[in-house]
Amino acid sequence: MIQLPEAFSYTRSRATLARAQVFKRTGPVILDLVVAALCLAAFYGVLKIAGYWLSSAQPQFVVSLKPSSLPLYAFYSVVRIGLAYLLSLVFAIGYGYVAAYNQRAESLMIAALDILQSIPVLSFLPGVMLAMVALFPTRQLGVEMGAIVLIFTGQVWNMAFSFYSSLKSLPRELGEASRIYGFSTWQRFWQLELPYGTIGLVWNSMISVAGGWFFLMACEMFVLGDRDFRLPGLGSYLQTAASADNIPAMVYGILTVIAIIVATDQLIWRPVIAWSDKFKIEQSASADRIDSPILHLIQHSNALAAVKRHTLTPLSERLNHTFAERQQQYRTRQAAGEVKASPLWLRISVLSMVGIGILYAAVSALLKLREINGGQYLIILESAGATFLRVNLSLLLASAWTIPAGVAIGFNPKLARIVQPVVQVAASFPAPILFPIIILGLMKLGGGLGIGSIALMLLGTQWYILFNVIAGAMAIPSDLREVSTLFRFTQLQRWQTVILPGIFPYLITGLVTASGGAWNASIIAEYFHLKGQTLSTLGLGAQISAASDKGQFQILLLATIVMALMVVTVNRLVWRPLYRLAETKYKLEA
Structure with missing residues (x-):
């Protein structure tokens, strides 16, 4: 086996570390640029689809076999x-x-x-x-x-x-x-x-x-x-x-x-x-994990992290607080007997209308x-x-x-x-x-x-x-x-x-x-x-x-x-x- 000189190994490890540091600094920036490009591409795609879908109907489109x-x-x-x-x-x-x-x-x-x-x-x-x-x-x-x-x-x-x-x-x-x-x-x-x-x-x-x-x-x-x-x-x-x-x-x-x-x-x-x-769901961490x-x-990504930090997280916390508060109010009103079910006549009327519609469709199909x-x-x-x-x-x-x-x-x-x-x-x-x-x-x-x-x-x-x-x-x-x-x-x-x-x-x-x-x-x-x-x-x-x-x-x-x-x-x-x-x-x- 060939033994590498110690100085060569040290130099190589420093070069690898330097490349890792460069990627750590530039990687998120490159990803942010990719995210921006994807957003622009998605915007163009929406315009393209909207223009085609809102055009006059062409149910018998002539399919071209050109590559x-x-x-x-x-x-x-x-x-x-x-x-x-x-x-x-x-x-x-x-x-x-x-x-x-x-x-x-x-x-x-x-x-x-x-x-x-x-x-x-x-x-x-x-x-x-x-x-x-x-x-x-x-x-x-x-x-x-x-x-x-x-x-x-x-x-x-x-x-x-x-x-x-x-x-x-x-x-x-x-x-x-x-x-x-x-x-x-x-x-x-x-x-x-x-x-x-x-x-x-x-x-x-x-x-x-x-x-x-x-x-x-x-x-x-x-x-x-x-x-x-x-x-x-x-x-x-x-x-x-x-x-x-x-x-x-x-x-x-x-x-x-x-x-x-x-x-x-x-x-x-x-x-x-x-x-x-x-x-x-497990009680001990698996040694093998799927990575991507x-x-x-x-x-x-710095851009996605900023969106999550300033938009998604505050919105999630506000929604959790709002729904928890409403559910607590509902339980309080329910315990006090203030929550009333919809009138029986209304439920019967709705079910009757739905049933009549289903019955009409079924009879028409059987005919x-x-x-x-x-x-x-x-x-x-x-x-x-x-x-x-x-x-x-x-x-x-x-x-x-x-x-x-x-x-x-x-x-x-x-x-x-x-x-x-x-x-x-x-x-x-x-x-x-x-x-x-x-x-x-x-x-x-x-x-x-x-x-x-x-x-x-x-x-x-x-x-x-x-x-x-x-x-x-x-x-x-x-x-x-x-x-x-x-x-x-x-x-x-x-x-x-x-x-x-x-x-x-x-x-x-x-x-x-x-x-x-x-x-x-x-x-x-x-x-x-x-x-x-x-x-x-x-x-x-x-x-x-x-x-x-x-x-x-x-x-x-x-x-x-x-x-x-x-x-x-x-x-x-x-x-x-x-x-x-x-x-x-x-x-x-x-």
Whole structure:
């Protein structure tokens, strides 16, 4: 071994220290300049989007396959997915919170969530798009809002399930501590409930955005009766390239999607995951922590620190004080009998009006079903059975590899740093792009769309299970894992006593949302356009897609109702009991 001179080592250490000091002085300044540049870019982006959305309506936009069009198309698609995600996040937190704490509405809200997450995107399409176009008939904003809401319907449900499950599994002693210290509802939410559900929300946010990319092609370019809706974006670009069999354009589009996903992972998801790691409940600090250079720079930004010090912190303190004061006043008035419930007649009137509206819509829908003959009913039932078998087979195949892989990634931060970007790219990659390759390969081997549809369902649903298992493994306290090592548990004992009980609530959430995702993916998996031909197989997804193409709204309605009834029945018989088990037996408590 070569021994370096002592003077050389000393000189090198001084040079390294000098570089560290220079970076310490200049790093925050550079970051502040980057933040300023990002703010200016965001301002320009808002102006660009506002100008496009407020322009005259262009529902049949001509999609250009020139590579020079990709930056603008990518910008439009990222904005749609981003706005749909923000809408999903707000809805999921509010819906999950109300469902977890309102015992009267909980059963109804969870049943509604079961139904909504099972309804395919194309089933929302007619009502959503026609309503948005009617609201903004002369502006592009109507079609854009319709596309954003459609992407929202493909993103939101697993996030709502995740936050609801987190609140139901909140450790009892933490809730008691918040009551002892007199936390207001506002303080309890921001300092206990939202932090506890953050890890699950973060990982489900990743798979929700991946789901947005999965359905992007269906949301940016679709046929509704005799109307052809096309929006400028990566989804419509890829679908146009696939229809034209333009291989170079498909390659350019795929490379653009991959570049966006990798940038999103490095600039957003990795810093957020590293930040959320502090919300893990444990009694001893873990030796392995997820780190992020981007998060480190953000935490040491002078500009962001000044904004937090002079704006966010005073605002947070004022809100905490105001809500705590109001809650104390309310409790005092309630104890004195000054708080009166709303009049009984008013509640009955409101409920009656809502009930009449629901009854009218239900009767109108049932009258629409009179146009369907007996043979069509029989085909729908046969299709339901075929799709049911495909969905459950895809769940079994997905669980076989995602559970052990998710635990390995969640337990090993070093492995997570390597695998997470790859998984994020694979999860976000629009699987329908791969479908022509899968179908052509199966045809050469003698297979057909029946097997190919299972492959596409698997590509679209396995990530729900994987990401939830990763979140569950990361949420297991480090001291529990250390105890299992200290007592020399065998691998089987570790899985029985630590791993499976620890990930169980997250696993059930992943399986429920994966089941809904598989039903959703059936609309693409069972009905596909390839080189001017329409390939289809027996299934509910094929019935829904064909009905949407032909404008047969009665078939679309019946197939959607049957699909929702099947999903709700399975949830009631299987997933609800498992959720109750997760809330009681496998709840983390001292």
